[in-house]
Structure formats: C-alpha cells, structure tokens
Amino acid sequence: MTRFGVSDDDMPESPPPPVWGPASFDERDLDAVLDGNTGDVSSSLRPVVDALAALNAGPVPAELWGEADAMAEFRALGLGHAELPARPAAAPTLLLEAQLAGQRAGGTGRRPARHRRRPSRRHPVRSAILRPAALCCAAAAAVIVFAVLVTGNVTTPFRAIAHMASTSARTPSAAGSTSAAAPRVETSSAAHEPTTPPSVTPSTVPAPSVASICRAYYTDFEHPEGLSAWATERTLYGELAAMAHSDNWFAVAAYCAEHTPGLFPDGAPTANKDQSSQQSAHPGPGDQGNGLGQQGAPAAEGSKTGSGSTTVSGGPASGNQVSNAQGSSK
Amino acid sequence: MVGEDFGALLAAAQRGSEQAFSVLWRDVNPALLRYLRVVAAEHAEDVAAETWVQVVRGLPRFTGDEAAWRAWLFTTARRRLLDQVRLRKRHPSEPLDEISPLDIPRTAGAEQVAMDNMATESAMALLAKLPEQQAEVIFLRVVAGLDTEAVAEILGRTPGAVRVAAHRGLKKLAILLSGAGVTL
Numbered sequence: 281m282t283r284f285g286v287s288d289d290d291m292p293e294s295p296p297p298p299v300w301g302p303a304s305f306d307e308r309d310l311d312a313v314l315d316g317n318t319g320d321v322s323s324s325l326r327p328v329v330d331a332l333a334a335l336n337a338g339p340v341p342a343e344l345w346g347e348a349d350a351m352a353e354f355r356a357l358g359l360g361h362a363e364l365p366a367r368p369a370a371a372p373t374l375l376l377e378a379q380l381a382g383q384r385a386g387g388t389g390r391r392p393a394r395h396r397r398r399p400s401r402r403h404p405v406r407s408a409i410l411r412p413a414a415l416c417c418a419a420a421a422a423v424i425v426f427a428v429l430v431t432g433n434v435t436t437p438f439r440a441i442a443h444m445a446s447t448s449a450r451t452p453s454a455a456g457s458t459s460a461a462a463p464r465v466e467t468s469s470a471a472h473e474p475t476t477p478p479s480v481t482p483s484t485v486p487a488p489s490v491a492s493i494c495r496a497y498y499t500d501f502e503h504p505e506g507l508s509a510w511a512t513e514r515t516l517y518g519e520l521a522a523m524a525h526s527d528n529w530f531a532v533a534a535y536c537a538e539h540t541p542g543l544f545p546d547g548a549p550t551a552n553k554d555q556s557s558q559q560s561a562h563p564g565p566g567d568q569g570n571g572l573g574q575q576g577a578p579a580a581e582g583s584k585t586g587s588g589s590t591t592v593s594g595g596p597a598s599g600n601q602v603s604n605a606q607g608s609s610k
Numbered sequence: 611m612v613g614e615d616f617g618a619l620l621a622a623a624q625r626g627s628e629q630a631f632s633v634l635w636r637d638v639n640p641a642l643l644r645y646l647r648v649v650a651a652e653h654a655e656d657v658a659a660e661t662w663v664q665v666v667r668g669l670p671r672f673t674g675d676e677a678a679w680r681a682w683l684f685t686t687a688r689r690r691l692l693d694q695v696r697l698r699k700r701h702p703s704e705p706l707d708e709i710s711p712l713d714i715p716r717t718a719g720a721e722q723v724a725m726d727n728m729a730t731e732s733a734m735a736l737l738a739k740l741p742e743q744q745a746e747v748i749f750l751r752v753v754a755g756l757d758t759e760a761v762a763e764i765l766g767r768t769p770g771a772v773r774v775a776a777h778r779g780l781k782k783l784a785i786l787l788s789g790a791g792v793t794l
Contacts, residue, residue, distance in 0.1 A: 314748075314751045332752045346659060351631070351632065355628070
C-alpha cells in the first residue's frame, strides 16, 4: 500500500514518453541526418529520417508539368536544338544546326563546313530498267566482237543481227502485195535510192562472171536478210546493169536469163508495155519481203518513190503482169 | 542528383541540347517546387517558372559543379520569391475563381499516384509547421542537397546560424513526430 492508500499494483511505474525526457540524440546525429548519413542514427531520430526521405521521394506528375514551358523558353532563347546525346526522330535539319553553330560562333555569318550526302538522283525504277538493258547491250557487243575475231568478217555478225531484226519485224504477205499497211523494216523507197549510180566496169570475161553474179544476185534477192543483203544486191545489180548496158530490171533479168541457164525455170520475167519503160532499176529492200520466196520468181515490186508504190501482183515466173497500181511510179 | 554525368549534361545543355536540359530540369524542378511550396505556397508555380527563365538566360555563362548549379538555382528561386512577395505587397490582387478539384486533369491512376505521394505531402505539411527559417534551412540542406556554407550564402546568414537553425528544426520535427504519433 502506498501512503495514499492505493495498492502498488494499481500504480505501476512506466517510463515517461520520449518527448518528456532528455533527447536521445546529439549534434552529430543531427549533422548525420542533414548530410544524409542515416545508417547509424538513433532510433528516436528514425521518424525524422523517414520524413526527410519522403520529402526526397520521386517526382509526382504535377511537378513535371512545367517542363514544356521551360523547354519553350530554352528554345526561344536560341539555345534549343536536339543534338546530344541521341538525336530524336524529329530533330531539326543539319542546315539549322549549321546556322545555329554559325550564330554561336560569334555571328560572323561564316558557315561551318558541311558534309551532306546527296541523295541519288536516279529514279529507282528507271535504274532497274536501264541496268538489264545495259547488260544486254554489253553482252551483244561482246558476242559481236567475238564473232568478228573468229570469222574475220565484219559483215557476218551484223548480217546475223539484221536477219534477226528483219525476221521479227517483217510480216508475211499472202498475196505478195506491198500494201502500205503492212509493217516493213523500211517503207520509204526514196531513202534507198542510190546517191550515185553504180559505176562498174564491164568485165572482159563476162560469161563466167555473169552467171555467178546473176546467181548470186537472184539468190540474194530471193532470200533478203536485211540491209547488208540489200547492199550486196545493189552492188550485184549494178554490176549486172553495167554488163547488160541497161538499168532496166527486166532487161537485166533477160540478160541474166540469157547468160545463166536454168536461172529462171519458168522463163525470164517480162513486163507489159506500160511497165517496161517505167520499171524500177532495182527494188528497195523494203519491197523484197514477198518476192520469189512466195511467188516463185523475182518480184519486181518497188516503191521507188515516197508517194507511190508499184505493186507486183504476180511474179514473172507465174506469168502475172506487173501493173502499176497507182500509176505514179517513175 | 545527377552525379558524375552532370558536367557532360551541363556542357551539352549549354551547347543547346534539349535532352540534356530536360534531364537537368527534371532533376531539380521537383525539389524546387517543394521548397517553394513550403516557403511560399501561393506563388510556388509562378516563382518556379520565373526561376527557370532566369536560369535559361544565364545558362551559357554558368560554370561550376552540381552543388554550385543547385546553389545558383535555389538562390535564383529565392530572389524571385522575394521579388514576387514585394510585388504582391505593392499590388495586392485577389485571385480569380478558384479551380474546382473536379476541373483538375486526372490521369487514369490519379488515385494511386495520390496514395503513393501522400507521404511526401504529409512530410511537407509537417515541415510547414516549423518556423520558416528552420523549415527553409532543413529544406535547402536535405531536399536541395546544399551544404551549410551554400545555404548560409543563400539566406545571407552565417554558417553557424544555419547549423543551429537546422538542429533546432530537426529536434522540433522529432518532437512533433513522436508527440503527434505521425506515421509516414
């Protein structure tokens, strides 16, 4: 019992709360808290440490709202441009950077050196088309050079190429006519007119030469294979015309028929009265496509002039007459 | 605190790198706002914005380490705050209609964010119960990360006075926490 008449069990002695007693930390503990060294602080300072740690917690979204304004000010003062450490996608162009660098360099207006990669000006699709074409041309050129080296003849490979071109461009004509609508390699006979008349000196030994020339000429005439064949034909025809002393195609044919037995099994081609004096000296290459190969005899079709065309309705071998379809041939 | 990369970030920001400036801004601005809310809750946002304008203008000429950077920034903030207080005294004004809490934009996890930051708000409220000088010293020492000399220079007091104020503030904070049974 106490002197107040109260049982000791009813008045237990309990320690006073911390706020009432002396501080359980000293100046060093406080300096450690201020410096952030909270490892060994007193337990009585632990709530203070926790409160200060809460003050240093990470930012809340509201505390980052002003970034746009600060960045706008940063840009407005001419400082802002994305440069380091990693360039974002919406970065300003190199030109702007160069200008800013020039301004910061002292405003002298001297631009720093720029090294820009120029974009390719070639169109990708166009390049994709031109590249295979260039390769094909190079391959064709290599084939031609190889053929020339092997054969030693310049005209052979070109004849081969011309043959491919003429066979692909020529349209077979069932009637043997050379209508204007039919596709041809060359349609204007005016371009095929010889600029200079052939001047071939008559051979002193005409018999064997005439036969060979006539055969060569009419063989080539039957199987025209492009411009080179046509040039050969013209040369041969010039020689024959000189030998026959006539530039008339029928006269030349008659001359060849006379000196080359068997050249015309069905007889030499002849012309009617109107045509005999007007027939072309030599048909152009564009008019040869439907010649003897289809009619069995040299077809004197020729559009000597640009305006008119002479149509051969039937080869001499078949007995058909050569008629002037439009009557404007020379 | 940025740490070792501060020098490179500062140099990049001075050359005009927005990313570097953003890193510096995000590192300091939350502490700056919390400091201003404790010492001048009404003008915290305005003063922070004016502070950054001043800092951006002087950024190309600034030299120093991270402690000097923070000291410069908080010194600027405190000067802007004093200017703002003087201006409000000369030209008192009433605020316009207060923004309703319903008008404040809310994110999807606003409630969770509020719960997560309740400790921070509670600590700031607790610190605001201290005398202004003591609260400011503790904030500059702990949140801004400045040493005693820098705080003394900012406040225009001696380092010894700053140290005493900080100690008194911490003791009072401990008494408040233990007596009120505040748990953070």
